[in-house]
Amino acid sequence: MRTQLSHRPFSEADRHGILWRRGTWPVRWLRLPTAAPAVAAFRLPLDLTQAATVTLRMSAGERYRLWLDGDMQGTGPERGDERHWRLDAWRFDLAPGRHWLAVQVWALAEEAPVWQVSIPPGLLVIGEGDWHERISSGHAPWESCALAGHHLVKQDCAFFTGPRLDLDGAQQPWGWQCGEGGDFAPAKEGAWACTQAHGAGSHLPHLVPANMPRPDGSPLPNGHAVLVDALPDGGSSPAANPAGHLEAEGLEWQGMLDGRGPVRIPAGSRRRCLVDLGEYRAAWPNLRASGDGQVHLRFAEALFSEADSKPIDGNDKGDRRHWQGRFLRGLGPNFHTVAKAQDYHALDWECGRWLEIIASAGEDPLVLHSLTLSDTAYPLDDDAALDCDDPDII
Incomplete structure (x- = not known):
């Protein structure tokens, strides 16, 4: 479930002795397999020999939806700007066996609604503690696939709210969140993640912990x-x-x-x-x-x-x-x-x-x-x- 962590990961990087490496984290953004505007899928298998609690951080350019073993957990990241790009925290109690982390990422670029700040499209995942090598992007074997069935339709009116989704179920790789379907390939790595402490100062976005509670998400009356x-x-x-x-x-x-x-x-x-x-x-x-x-x-x-x-x-x-x-x-x-x-x-x-x-x-x-x-x-x-x-x- 979504949780709150106020501390920044890899805080020692903010004090690195080499100026141009200061504020750079040992994780990489994963690039979308196609140019934005686009919708893509990322997934990672986790094999556990014993029960464990897994804490991870996640962000995306521009938005993501997270599943665990096929169950949707929520969306993110919390809203921000390129100098305060939010890093959500998630914590899961997992039983022994195989599990799947699956993430849908969409980046609308110039077609995004007016309230959506755009950054270079991609996905960033950080595994806390001993899970760094097994989960963090740039270390773990994440796969990606373009979701071709998602078509974005521009609106004649209220254009400032962005395009609307036209989803063709016949083109959707159903079951991809649990390791089935889809033309998946190893995800391509992009830029290093960094914070406001970055010595060069021009590498964006700057990542900061999310500070709002999890949105309610409860079902509303259907009228x-x-x-x-x-x-x-x-x-x-x-x-x-x-x-x-x-x-x-x-x-x-x-x-x-x-x-x-x-x-x-x-x-x-x-x-x-x-x-x-x-x-x-x-x-x-x-x-x-x-x-x-x-x-x-x-x-x-x-x-x-x-x-x-x-x-x-x-x-x-x-x-x-x-x-x-x-x-x-x-x-x-x-x-x-x-x-x-x-x-x-x-x-x-x-x-x-x-x-x-x-x-x-x-x-x-x-x-x-x-x-x-x-x-x-x-x-x-x-x-x-x-x-x-x-x-x-x-």
């Missing part, structure tokens, strides 16, 4: 399915018309949202589910689905009264609670699903009060097993208070 209707193939979504609501299917969709069972989309059909999340949410969407088809998730702050409205204008949103007769113009990931049940993850968090799910089944039924919206908030208590005798302010 209420206010509309489930049939859509024609292709084209944009029509206005949300309650007259077209499929009541029986709506109950199945609500059951899936509540975690009570899957929803099945009949073969050759296309369905829209409009979900009211109840309040503005910021969350990581995670979908589990099976069957040859396509699922598009689109988030929006509100629905528009005009079909040609653009989210960046925001002139005709009106009351954010209203949806009948309105149009959703949102953003989010698009997943091309495969026959076997698999988990589909977005590359970044999404936000909004409304979620539109458009599910299109191929020759066989498409099954949506679950949808999880993981909270992005940090577990911090809200201790602030405001006392005022003006009711318009309170």
Whole structure:
């Protein structure tokens, strides 16, 4: 699990007698196998003869998602700039046997959202103590592979939020997090890692320990399915018309949202589910689905009264609670699903009060097993208070 370590590794390097080696750590960044913008996979097997506690540090240019033995642990690194690039800490209690550390890294470079600082793309891993030689990048036999099924689609509006993921499940090397699939090869080594104490002063990024607690990550309420209707193939979504609501299917969709069972989309059909999340949410969407088809998730702050409205204008949103007769113009990931049940993850968090799910089944039924919206908030208590005798302010 994610933990906090305030000390810097290799602190003796900050006092090295040779100026140009001062602040340089004995670990190397691992380069992505393809040029950015790109999404890549890294993995490392660990064979243990006895139970052990493993502590490691990790960072990436620009973002990473970590798995242990196929179970997703979280994302990182904590936000920073090139002179304060964060180094997350993780600690795991491992049983004897073979284990797999697996990391997905994505670097969007010039296509990144405005809040994402970019550094040279890559992955950095440091094993604490006796695990240095067995885990640290530049020492351990890490493998890498380009994830070709991840396509980045630029947005016509809200371009400052970056591209959205279009994931082709047929091109995904499923099981790569546990040593299966993928065209893996030894990871290529890049620059040495360094800190602000680096004698030359120009080698970036400068690494510092992460200092925020682990984001909550707990599942948020999936809201209420206010509309489930049939859509024609292709084209944009029509206005949300309650007259077209499929009541029986709506109950199945609500059951899936509540975690009570899957929803099945009949073969050759296309369905829209409009979900009211109840309040503005910021969350990581995670979908589990099976069957040859396509699922598009689109988030929006509100629905528009005009079909040609653009989210960046925001002139005709009106009351954010209203949806009948309105149009959703949102953003989010698009997943091309495969026959076997698999988990589909977005590359970044999404936000909004409304979620539109458009599910299109191929020759066989498409099954949506679950949808999880993981909270992005940090577990911090809200201790602030405001006392005022003006009711318009309170």
